[in-house]
Amino acid sequence: MAEPIDPQTPEASAAPEAPAGPYVYDYAASPQRQIVLPKTVPLPSLKTYLAEQKAAAAADEAKWVKMQADFESAKAKAEAEGKDAPKPPVRPVPRKDDNDLKTPVPQAAQDADLLTLVALLGDKVEEIFEQAGELVCQVKKEAIFEALKLCRDEAALNYEMLADESGTHYPAATDFAFSVVYHLTSISRRKRLRLRILVPEGFVPESACAIYPGANWMEREIYDMLGIRFANHPDMTRILCPEDWEGYPLRKDYPVVGWGQRDITFREDRGGMIERIALQKAGQLGINLKQPKAE
Amino acid sequence: MFKNEEMEINLGPQHPSTHGVLRVKLRLDGETITHCQPMIGYLHRGVEKICENQTFFQGQVWTDRMDYCSAVANNLGWAEANEKLFGITVPRRAQYIRTMLNEFNRLASHLIWLATHALDIGAMTVFLYAFREREDILDMNEAFCGSRLTTTAFRIGGLREDLPPGFEKMVKVFLAKFPSCLEEYENLLSENRIWKKRTVGVAKLSAEDAIALGVTGPVLRAAGVPYDIRKAFPYAAYAEMDFEVPTRTEADTYARYLVRMEEMRQSARIIQQCMDGMPEGPVMAKLPKILRSEVNEVYHATEAPKGELGYYLIGEKGGLNPYRFHVRAPGFINLQSLPKMAEGGLIADIVAAIGTLDIVLGEIDR
Amino acid sequence: MGMSINQPSTFEHFLITTKVEKVMNWSRATSVWPVTFGLACCAIEMMAAGASRFDFDRFGAGIFRATPRQADLMIIAGTVTYKMAPVIKTLYDQMPEPKWVIAMGSCATAGGPFDSYHTIQGVDKVIPVDVFIPGCPPRPESLIYGFMKLQDKIMTSSLADRYKDIFEEVG
Numbered sequence: 143m144a145e146p147i148d149p150q151t152p153e154a155s156a157a158p159e160a161p162a163g164p165y166v167y168d169y170a171a172s173p174q175r176q177i178v179l180p181k182t183v184p185l186p187s188l189k190t191y192l193a194e195q196k197a198a199a200a201a202d203e204a205k206w207v208k209m210q211a212d213f214e215s216a217k218a219k220a221e222a223e224g225k226d227a228p229k230p231p232v233r234p235v236p237r238k239d240d241n242d243l244k245t246p247v248p249q250a251a252q253d254a255d256l257l258t259l260v261a262l263l264g265d266k267v268e269e270i271f272e273q274a275g276e277l278v279c280q281v282k283k284e285a286i287f288e289a290l291k292l293c294r295d296e297a298a299l300n301y302e303m304l305a306d307e308s309g310t311h312y313p314a315a316t317d318f319a320f321s322v323v324y325h326l327t328s329i330s331r332r333k334r335l336r337l338r339i340l341v342p343e344g345f346v347p348e349s350a351c352a353i354y355p356g357a358n359w360m361e362r363e364i365y366d367m368l369g370i371r372f373a374n375h376p377d378m379t380r381i382l383c384p385e386d387w388e389g390y391p392l393r394k395d396y397p398v399v400g401w402g403q404r405d406i407t408f409r410e411d412r413g414g415m416i417e418r419i420a421l422q423k424a425g426q427l428g429i430n431l432k433q434p435k436a437e
Numbered sequence: 438m439f440k441n442e443e444m445e446i447n448l449g450p451q452h453p454s455t456h457g458v459l460r461v462k463l464r465l466d467g468e469t470i471t472h473c474q475p476m477i478g479y480l481h482r483g484v485e486k487i488c489e490n491q492t493f494f495q496g497q498v499w500t501d502r503m504d505y506c507s508a509v510a511n512n513l514g515w516a517e518a519n520e521k522l523f524g525i526t527v528p529r530r531a532q533y534i535r536t537m538l539n540e541f542n543r544l545a546s547h548l549i550w551l552a553t554h555a556l557d558i559g560a561m562t563v564f565l566y567a568f569r570e571r572e573d574i575l576d577m578n579e580a581f582c583g584s585r586l587t588t589t590a591f592r593i594g595g596l597r598e599d600l601p602p603g604f605e606k607m608v609k610v611f612l613a614k615f616p617s618c619l620e621e622y623e624n625l626l627s628e629n630r631i632w633k634k635r636t637v638g639v640a641k642l643s644a645e646d647a648i649a650l651g652v653t654g655p656v657l658r659a660a661g662v663p664y665d666i667r668k669a670f671p672y673a674a675y676a677e678m679d680f681e682v683p684t685r686t687e688a689d690t691y692a693r694y695l696v697r698m699e700e701m702r703q704s705a706r707i708i709q710q711c712m713d714g715m716p717e718g719p720v721m722a723k724l725p726k727i728l729r730s731e732v733n734e735v736y737h738a739t740e741a742p743k744g745e746l747g748y749y750l751i752g753e754k755g756g757l758n759p760y761r762f763h764v765r766a767p768g769f770i771n772l773q774s775l776p777k778m779a780e781g782g783l784i785a786d787i788v789a790a791i792g793t794l795d796i797v798l799g800e801i802d803r
Numbered sequence: 804m805g806m807s808i809n810q811p812s813t814f815e816h817f818l819i820t821t822k823v824e825k826v827m828n829w830s831r832a833t834s835v836w837p838v839t840f841g842l843a844c845c846a847i848e849m850m851a852a853g854a855s856r857f858d859f860d861r862f863g864a865g866i867f868r869a870t871p872r873q874a875d876l877m878i879i880a881g882t883v884t885y886k887m888a889p890v891i892k893t894l895y896d897q898m899p900e901p902k903w904v905i906a907m908g909s910c911a912t913a914g915g916p917f918d919s920y921h922t923i924q925g926v927d928k929v930i931p932v933d934v935f936i937p938g939c940p941p942r943p944e945s946l947i948y949g950f951m952k953l954q955d956k957i958m959t960s961s962l963a964d965r966y967k968d969i970f971e972e973v974g
Contacts, residue, residue, distance in 0.1 A: 174490060174918055184732045184753035184760050191732075243724065244524035245731050274521055274735050302648050305738065306747055306765040325736050325747070325765070329648070329664045336736065356651030359773050367485075382481040382802060383921065384886045391486055391920055398486055400920025404885050450890055453839045453869040457846070458887060479887045480843055483919030498916060505844035549847065552854075568854035575851075586844060586940050799843050802884075 174398035183315045185340075186278070188248040188271035206233055246274035253277050255335060258298050263289060276336060283339040286324075287348040293326055293335065294353055301326035301335060304354035309341075309364045311393045319343040320370055324350065341370060349375040367392035443471060448787070450479045456553060456791065457798025461775070463784070470787060473779045475772055480802040488762035493519055493728050494593060496762060501587035503764060503800040507546035508588045509538050509578070510741040511800075516591040517672055518737035518748035523593070523728060530718040531595035532674040537608075537711040538581065538590060539673065540704040544615075545574045546742035546795075547697050547704075551622060554694075554792035558635050563625055570618050573611050580604055593728065595721035608712055615705055623698060636690035640778040640790035643688055650777075651770045654744025656794060659696045660688035666740040673739075677714070678707050690793040697795075730756045736765075743767040743795050766800035824961060831875070831901065832957040834863040835950075838874035838898070842881025845908035845940045849880045852943035862950060871897040876953075877930075878946075882910035883923045895930045903957070905949055906932045909939045 209231045216228050251257065251270040259279050260267050266285035271278055281289045293301040306325040312318065318340035326335045341347060349372035350357035361372045362381040369390040371378055380387060387403070389396055444465045450458040458479035464472040484503060488496045500515045501508035513535055520527060527535075552567035575585040580601050582590040590596075626632045642652070644660040657664055665682040667675040683699035685692040730752025738747040744767025751761040771794050778794075779787040841849055853859040853867065860866075868874040871894045883891060895904070906926050909915035912935045914924030926932060933956060936949035 174487075180753065180760065182732075182753055184734075184751055184756070186732050186734050186751075244526075246521075246524050246733065246735075247731075273733070274524070276736065303653075304651050305653075305745060306736065306749065306763075308749055308761075308763045308765075310751060310761045323734075323749070325749070329662065329669070332669045334670070334736070334738075354651065355649050356770055356773060359769060363769075380478075382478040384478065391483060396486075396920070398483070398490055398919055404920060404923055450887065451838075451840060451871075451894060453867070458842055458890075479884060479890070480882060481884055481886065481921050482882055482917040483921050484917070487917065487919050502844055502916070505847055552850075565855045568851060569856065572851070572854075572856045585942065586847060 177395055177397050179313050179394055181314050183312050185312065185315070185321065186248055186273055187269060187280075188250065189269060191248045248273045251277070255299060255333065258296070259289070259292070262292055262296065276334065278336045278338060280338045280340070283341050283345060283347055286322075286337065286339050287350070287353070289337055290324065290326075290350050290353045293337070299328070299335075300331055301328045301333075303327045303329060304350065304356050304360075305334070307350065307357055307360040307364065309368045309370055309392075311368055313394045315340075317342065320368060322347060322364065322370065346371050346373045348373050351375060366390070369393070441466065453557075456796055457801075459772075459791070459796070459798055459801075461787065461791075463787070465784060468783050468785075470779050470782055470784060473776045473787065475775050477769075477772070477798065477801050480798045482803065484803045485762050485764065489758060489760070492757050493522075493730070493759060496759065497589050497591070498587075500764075501589055503766065503803060504546075504741060504743065504746070504768070504797050505586060505799050506549045506797055507542035507742050508586060509542035509590050510546070510739070510746065512588060512591045513539050513673065514737065514739040514741065514746045514748050516593055517739060518735055518750050519593045521735045521737050522730060522733050522750050522752055525594050525722050525724065527595050527722055528719045529674070529716045530599075531720040533711050533715050534596060534600060534720065535591060536674040536678065537708055538578075540707045540711070541574050541577060542588075543704050543742045544701055545571050545578075547701050548574075550697060550742075550792075550795045554789075554795075555626065557788050557792045558632070560626065560629075560632065563622055566618070566621060566625075570615070573607075577604070577607055577611070580607065592721065594724045595719070597721070599720050605712060608708065612705060612709060612712075616702070619698065619701060626694070627698075633691060635785075635789060636694060636793075637687075639690045639782065639786045640793055641687075641689045642774050642778050646777055647688075647774065650774050652744070652774050654740075654742075654767055654771065654795075655693050655696045655700065656744070656771060656774070658682065658684045659692040661686040666738055666745055670738065672737075674711070675707075678710050680707050680710075690789050693793045727757065730754075730759070734761075738765070741767055743797065743800075744771055746800075764800070764803055766803060768794075768796040768798070768801040769803075772796050772801060825958075828958045828960060832954040835876045835903070835953070835957075836866050836868050836874050837864055837876040837878050838871045838894070839867045839869055840877055840879060840894070842879070842883070842887070843910065845880035845910070848940040848943055849878060849907065849946060852946045857943035857947060859947070859950075862947070862954070864950065871895075872899065874898055875901065876903050876905065878905045878907050879911040879926045879932075880907045880940075882915060882917055883926045883929060885921050885923060888923055888929045891926065891929050903933045903953055904930055905934045905936060905946075905953060907936045907938075907946060907949070908941055909937055911935075912937060915939060 213228065213231045220226065220228060248271045251272055253272065256270040256277050256279055260270060263281065263285065266282045267279060268282060269280040293299050304324060305327045309320050309322045311320055320341045322339050322341055324337040326337065339347060349361055352374065358376065359381060361375055362377065362379065364370050365378060366380040366382050367390060379385065389401060446463050446465060448461040448463055450460040460476040460479065462474040462476060463470055484499045488499055497512055497515055500511040504511050548567040548571045552564040555563035578588055579585050581604065582588050642656060642660060644662050647657045647660050648662065653664065661684060663682050663684045668682055680703045683696045683703065685696055732752065732754050734751040736747055736749045738745050746767055747765030749763040749765065750759050753760045775790060775794065778790040851857060853865060877895060877898065906912050910917060911926045914922050923929060934949050934953045936945055938945050
């Protein structure tokens with residue numbers, strides 16, 4: 143299935159025809175075995191949000207102007223033919239949902255920490271904004287080491303702890319492929335900050351281990367799951383998957399069930415270990431998917 | 438004629454003293470550890486990848502199975518992160534019930550910690566006593582949501598249904614006898630000469646090292662830093678609760694033991710306040726039938742029994758599934774401090790070090 | 804002996820006659836020693852089954868041996884992953900005969916809720932399993948019921964069962 147079906151539409155509520163014969167679960171059609179590349183780039187950003195709002199408002203305005211113009215022409219036509227004038231148009235009001243949702247949107251940055259970062263880093267900061275009560279600062283990918291060092295050492299910022307570092311794959315984006323996000327916590331000032339860099343395929347960002355030694359395993363996990371290497375890392379090897387694993391699982395072009403490595407049978411009656419590689423090469427895989435390129 | 442050679446041995450992945458499948462490569466000089474390298478991934482189940490294919494509501498099922506000693510703590514973090522993503526306000530009664538269940542599961546997790554830590558060091562009676570108390574807490578879990586261990590207790594926007602009848606009585610009976618049980622454990626362990634010899638001065642981790650490595654939870658608080666997310670960035674009903682954050686300065690295994698015992702007392706105090714001050718009202722916010730996200734990312738951290746548990750969610754426009762579902766597991770970060778704790782010590786002390794870190798491989802490997 | 808049940812013979816006051824096979828099966832079934840092999844959440848329920856409320860020791864199976872070389876039973880409690888599978892195979896090979904395997908929980912039976920790239924869909928892809936216990940996690944009562952089923956299986960097994968294929972080959 144390429145698109146998730148909206149259960150509220152009438153075509154989904156019509157029951158499919160019952161198949162004749164015994165019911166067999168169609169494994170090949172289950173969602174975990176499909177690769178659906180996302181078509182959008184869900185990167186929250188104040189600039190894109192404002193641009194979208196402006197475009198939506200302009201489209202609304204254009205639609206209202208067109209409705210009025212249509213009404214004028216229809217009225218003129220009715221008067222010419224001697225019929226009654228049509229009803230004047232009413233400006234459509236956006237539908238108000240009756241629920242407790244207040245989706246947070248990006249807002250202009252007002253916090254002192256973000257403004258301090260802009261003052262210290264200058265044009266290395268690409269964007270700052272606040273969303274859902276969180277401070278977000280996007281920096282140029284070459285300047286991330288400097289930004290982290292400033293956050294830790296500057297007395298006004300004093301972000302002592304790196305809480306988390308993680309990455310995301312955006313296959314639909316054109317000028318970058320991944321985003322790496324650093325969550326910093328200031329214990330003494332009770333504040334959190336998110337630093338973000340956008341990384342194209344093949345770029346090697348500077349490791350944060352020299353500033354926050356806790357980034358060691360976090361960056362190994364990002365390498366294991368996404369394939370982003372970090373420069374000057376003490377031990378750039380896979381951490382969760384085995385050392386000889388091929389492929390980077392959290393990329394969007396990697397299926398959930400994998401490329402068949404897990405379907406090898408390890409059993410042998412009363413013998414030694416089967417060589418996993420030999421069986422894999424012999425072609426006895428449970429799923430008929432194409433092999434990934436050797437990386 | 439006699440040469441000093443270092444021996445390289447393997448601890449795990451199957452070993453009675455590892456809390457799950459943890460493998461530690463050790464290099465020994467006699468009985469002293471010169472190099473320690475933990476190796477994980479033996480329980481890597483691909484939870485983050487799986488949850489990208491599930492809707493926002495369905496993701497809770499996999500969160501229970503990460504830190505399986507206290508599933509409700511994971512559920513609370515997940516529910517709050519999703520509510521932050523969608524901008525949902527949870528009714529007050531639901532917040533109180535969530536806080537109460539969270540504290541019960543903090544007790545359950547600390548009881549498992551006590552049982553296994555004591556069992557590793559050699560005190561086998563405490564294992565049986567602690568599991569006796571834990572069974573009562575699991576009975577309460579079962580009364581509320583039907584399952585003892587993997588609870589899936591909450592929903593986005595509140596709770597599925599209110600407390601069952603008779604729940605208050607169960608809580609009252611439990612709270613009446615719990616302080617005497619805590620005293621029983623402390624009688625067995627706190628002034629025990631063998632316990633003190635095995636834990637005082639063992640597996641030290643100073644505050645600077647802890648903050649640099651990102652270690653949180655009781656390990657950080659036993660080193661002198663009073664950082665508890667329930668007080669620093671309050672969530673659920675913790676802003677209205679009156680409790681203390683136990684802190685010690687010695688930063689060794691005995692200090693962490695005392696911190697966790699005191700945390701159990703404070704948890705009982707919070708549960709009592711929740712029961713006394715429980716407001717009336719609905720337990721579920723009004724939500725649309727299908728939750729579609731906007732372009733949004735949140736990082737929400739809560740204080741799980743092991744440390745700071747964070748959920749990083751990214752939503753796409755009109756998406757039914759999260760675009761990225763990342764869990765900041767406290768055990769994953771805390772385990773990085775094992776080499777610092779164990780190197781230079783004896784091989785018997787690494788067992789105490791692993792126990793005192795209170796790691797659970799389900800959340801480390803995800 | 805052919806005597807009627809209601810009239811014991813002179814010897815049955817102090818003599819039990821039975822088959823060697825039954826005695827061996829009875830002794831094997833009532834003192835099965837498991838190896839500590841908790842992998843994930845089911846391990847906590849296994850520990851609870853061995854603890855105060857659901858005492859596992861009354862079945863003779865309370866002593867969890869740390870090393871597989873002294874154990875007869877391996878309770879796979881938890882998810883089996885690709886990285887862990889060779890380890891499980893090695894441990895299974897280290898157990899001396901006769902040995903049994905209980906797959907506890909959905910993950911050990913069929914991969915459980917984790918249909919992903921690193922999870923083996925059932926431990927019977929790695930080692931032969933005698934009893935499957937479904938549940939996520941199964942309650943300690945379920946584990947005890949499954950264990951009792953294993954005891955039934957041991958009690959009704961014959962000495963020739965395990966070596967049937969070799970005997971058939973030889974002819």
